[in-house]
Amino acid sequence: MIELKNIEKYYANKGVKSYILRHVTTSIKQGEFVSIMGPSGAGKSTLLNILGMLEEPTYGQYEFMGEDVVSLNERKRIELYRNHIGFVFQAYHLIDEMTVAENIEAPLLYKKVPGSERKSRVADILDRFNMVAKSDLFPNQLSGGQQQLVGIARALVAQPSIILADEPTGNLQSTQALQIMDLFKKLNEEEGITIVQVTHSEVNAGYGSRILHLLDGVIKEDVAVQQTV
Amino acid sequence: MFKLNLKIAFRNLLKHKTASLINISGLAIGLAASLLLLLYVQYQWSYDKQFGNSENTYHLMVNFYGTDKSITGTTPQVSNVLPLVLKEESPEIENISRVLWASRRLVANGQNSFKIEGRYADPDLLRIFKFDYLSGNPEKAFDDPNSILLTETIAKRLFGSVDVLNKTVRFENQANLKVTAVIRDLPPNFTYGFECLTSWKLYENLNGWPAESNWGNYSYFTLLTLKNGTDPNAFNQKIKNTIARNTVTKTIEAAPFVYPLEKYHLYGHFSNGIADGGQIEQVRIFIILALGILAIACINFMNLSTARSQKRAKEVGIRKTIGASRTSLIMQFLLESFILTIVSVVLAIVLVELFLPAFNGLLNTKLQISYDHPGNWLAVTGLILFTGLIAGSYPAFFLSSFNPVQALKKTIAFKSNFSLSFRQMLVIIQFGFAIVLIVATLILYQQLQYLKNRPLGYDSNALIEMPHEGNLYPKFDLFKDRLLNSRAVTAVTQSSGSIAFQNSNTSGLEWQGMREGDKKISFDLIQTTYDFLKTNNIRLIAGRDFSKGRASDSSALMLSETAVEQMGLREPLGQHVLFNGKQRPVVGIFADVLWDEPTRTLHPMAIVFNAENSDVITMRLNTTRNIRESIDQITKITKELNPDFPVEIKFVDSLVAEKFEHEQMLSIISNLFAGLSIFVSCLGLFGLSAFSAEQRTKEIGIRKVLGATITGIIALLSVSFVKTVMIAMVLAMPIGYLIMDNWLMQFDYRISIGPAVFILTGVSSILIALFTVSWQAYRAAKSNPVDALKYE
DSSP, X not given: OEXXXXXXXXXXXXXXXXXXXXXXXXXXXTTOEEEEEOSTTSSHHXXXXXXXXXXXXXXXXXXXXTEETTTSOHHHHHHHHHHHEEEEOTTOOOOTTSOHHHXXXXXXXXXXXXXXXXXXXXXXXXXXXXXXXXXXXXXXXXXXXXXHHHHHHHHHHXXXXXXXEESTTTTSOHHHXXXXXXXXXXXXXXXXXXXXXXXXXXXXXXXXXXXXXXXXXXXXXXXXXXXXX | OHHHHHHHHHHHHHHSHHHHHHHHHHHHHHHHHHHHHHHHHHHHHTTTOTTSOGGGEEEEEEEEEOTTXXXXXXXXXXXXXXXXXXXXXXXXXXXXXXXXXOEEEEEEETXXXXXXXXXXXXXXXXXXXXXXXXEEOTTTTTSSSSEEEEEHHHHHHHHSSSOOTTOEEEETTTEEEEEEEEEOOOOSSOTTOOSEEEEHHHHHHHHSGGGSOOTTOOOEEEEEEEOTTOOHHHHHHHHTTHHXXXXXXXXXXXXXXXXXXXXXXXXXXXXXXXXXXXXXXHHHHHHHHHHHHHHHHHHHHHHHHHHTHHHHHHHHHHHHHTTOOHHHHHHHHHHHHHHHHHHHHHHHHHHHHHHHHHHHHHHTOOOOOOTTOHHHHHHHHHHHHHHHXXXXXXXXXXXXXXXXXXXXHTOOOTTOHHHHHHHHHHHHHHXXXXXXXXXXXXXXHHHHHHHHTSOOSSOOTTEEEEEOOGGGTXXXXXXXXXXXXXXXXXXXXXXXXXXXXXXXXXXXXXXXTOOTTGGGOOEEEEEEOSSHHHHHTOOEEEEOOOOTTOGGGGGOEEEEHHHHHHHTOSSOTTOEEEETTEEEEEEEEEOOOOOSOTTSOOOOEEEEEOSSXXXXXXXXXXXXXXXXXHHHHHHHHHHHHOTTSOOOOEEHHHHHHHTTHHHHHHHHHHHHHHHHHXXXXXXXXXXXXXXXXXXXXXXXXXXXXXXXXXXXXXHHHHHHHHHHHHHHHHHHHHHHHHHHHHHHTTOSSOOOOOHHHHHHHHHHHHHHHHHHHHHHHHHHHHSOHHHHHHTO
């Protein structure tokens, strides 16, 4: 599904290049649950952003579902991205002015899904996440865990083939964090959604099937996880 | 999508109440101001275009040539015979009509009598202008010279009805006229407006002398329409020599030409034969003011939205990560600005309706918003689109360009040189405009005061005048005696014209020792009898006033100081001056009288004894008595002696005040708009300072923890704004100086621009700006640092 070849990312500042990613080459297959780990500043988030097409690599080749992302024009890229990628953030990043239901509906609007289908999909997902009662609340009326659930619901509603999660549990208490990770695992196993998450937590990484260890922009280790749970 | 964006836009408006209030009120004020001005502009644009066929209607004018064949003057008035000759000679002319200047005419229906604006015109005038007839036939209205055409209001005032065909009106106490047509009231923006129209033939019949052909008397306006397909330039070429061919004496070389009536009002000023403006200059000033104020309001909007961009950056980032394209974001931000604009436009229309009466009073117009006119709705829609686009474009394009990753990480370089300097630049434009207006206002005010304080040379206080008419001619001496005996007045005089404004001049006076060219000196001319100096309180410098005791005084004259100086007379008293074919002794020298516009230099003046030419009776009220009682007494005496005419008493000081009307109006307008633009600019500054304080909450917190004082923090937050205003000042003041210096050039009598204006402008604008921003700075400085730092 994802092929990265020799991805490099650096910022040039007054002639000095500061590298974020170096020679990253890897591939992620449909249905995998990959955790990217590493110390702060290792380039985890940058790698995730490149995967999510929010940033462009300075150099290298990125194929997403057989399409060469780097050479695509903006419109095609947004198209590809809308249809296949869902993003989940550490800080939830819900739109404050929108209600829960509206937040979830927003990606469908951009995807130009017809109104009736939108309504039914939003209702469906609210139901699945047990949030029907909260659909008219605004994000600041929810707890952190609930907000992240909305964030995940919003990522799922467009029926993506891959979810990219940047420390999804970083702001949550441990019980809520476990709920979220369980949800990811369920989505991965039952619906076959590919998941790539950035995490600091060994426990969270344990939910996945594979761990990429990043250090100073270089993949140091690429290991399969022994399923213990 | 649209519905959701709409909902969110409204939520945003309600959530950020201060910003919304600033945006909406600023835009509404800006829009209201520009709507008012544009209404006036439209009023000016539609001048003389109301009665159909205006594009084919022309004004007959005449160019005068000097000895070197260059055009020395242009006048819209022609002789009484030129239009007749042109009509006879030119098949191109469809209709042509002479029109007399409007004057107050007495109309009466029995005891019900009053004066109205009346004109005389040829029957063709009713074919040139398609008036709106309530009754009567324009083709036949003037078949009989003893006919009169009334407007609706006058018909109602005279007869209480508009159904008045064939009723009789007593006209000027001289003739009985039949009403042959009633038309709807004429709009005020019509150069040839009137309340009653009578035929040219009647003018000739009543006065005699206008019937005689006179090529030398350039007094009459003439309008004409040309047949379809006539090229006006070719026509002008053809009629060029008409005057020369028909006149024997070649003292004045003059060539007639036709000028489009549509342009006559706006581009009616000619120099060297070329139309070089007129009312259009005022219209241009108004358009610039309108756009300037609107721009200031739009800038507020842009600045506040971009200042808020940090808050909205997150939203942009999220929207982009969930699949929003840049276009959809631009549409969203534009939608928000359109909603704001629409709300503001509605508010602006309410404001316009509220202030229109006052504005009309100020400009002497009857402007109104016509809601049933589709063109106006189109214009308002256009205005909304324009304003919404201008106001919303910068935030829309700026905000939507954010990179989502950076926006979410809050690492966008908000203080990058570009965005800050752009915002500052906009503030500089706002304040620059406001400062130019303040400079203009102060200089206008100074000039106005300077003009008002200019000595008149007579005492306009407690001085009244009335028309000399009817029985007051044969009974003048009796009238004067009775007035003086009543002790309501202390002096009475008759004269050829009012003392308040220039109404007559003459050249060609001859005296001993005159130089070559002195014949061309133009003298202000007043013809009067006894007590003129006494009544008007004009200071006598040498000699004496005309005196009843001396028979020779009935052919004497007096000269002003300036006249003596310009004539080069060493010993003026006793000298003789030839005027109207008579040698007249100079009996008195009086101090200069400011008779012309107060902006002009003093002219030489001659006061000539002539009992035959009198239009005005002037009286000095007895100030030791109650003025109201005196006026009542004067009215009673006048009514007794001259019962056929209404008594019209005017105070000379209010007549003098009318001379300042234009400058006064400009002064009020500039005051108003300078105030508005400063206010709207400050609204914006207030909003900006609020956001700047908010953005720097953390910095302020840290500084306070480190021991900064409140004053120190206020200074820190205010200084950048004050700097911006100072840059605006430096840039705007020279512009203001140049504009106003240029404006003052049109006055002979003018102030010189001193540094005080600029010091005052500078100090006041900095104080205003400081006052505006320091409130927010103070609030930020007073806040508890713990609150500020807790959130990070």
